[in-house]
Amino acid sequence: MLTISSWWSSITITEQVLWIIALSATSILIIQIILMFLGGDITDMDAGGDADVAIDSDTGIDFQFLSLKNFMAFFAMFSWTAIICIKSDMPFIWTSLISLIVGLLTMLIMASIMYGLHKLSEDGSIQYNEAVKKIGTVYLTIPPKRKGQGQIQINLNGLRTLNAITDNEIEIKTGQLIEVTDVDGDILIVKPQ
Secondary structure (H helix, E strand, C coil): CHHHHHHHHHCCHHHHHHHHHHHHHHHHHHHHHHHHHHCCCHHHCCEECCCCCEECCCCCCCCCCCCHHHHHHHHHHHHHHHHHHHHCCCCHHHHHHHHHHHHHHHHHHHHHHHHHHHHHCCCCCCCHHHHCCCEEEEEECECHHHCCCEEEEEECCCEEEEEEEECCCCCECCCCEEEEEEEECCEEEEEEC
């Protein structure tokens, strides 16, 4: 403990500030990254209460250069780079310039990584047009000549049960194989297979 105290008093105030920033920003960044991989990222939280309103986080901007993670990455890399440059006896202007460039590059890299991870997420919405020419099974009998709707089960990014109609002269009974011929909004038009 005595050596840390003597070391701390032997460095300049600038170095002390840089060490404080480096250690705190790095700690916060590590905690944020761990939470992100565990699914507890604070940017994804929903706020709700007794009021009749729920506030969701705004996900309208795909590429976010300015975020809490990116600021923490900037301050961590800026301060660590500045400490290394000072220990290497670099002039102040070069220390500042190199630290600033490294911090900004780190922000850019972090933003690019987050953008890439965001692009990997799955939409989950059904693209009905992808069902055309696929084979499925009737789940609920489909009345003839579009007189009513039935349901089919089809593999469309996973097994789905969807509404269907037919132009066929006779009803298509439960368990029969069908082929999707067209789509009308969110209703599939099918024919017997």
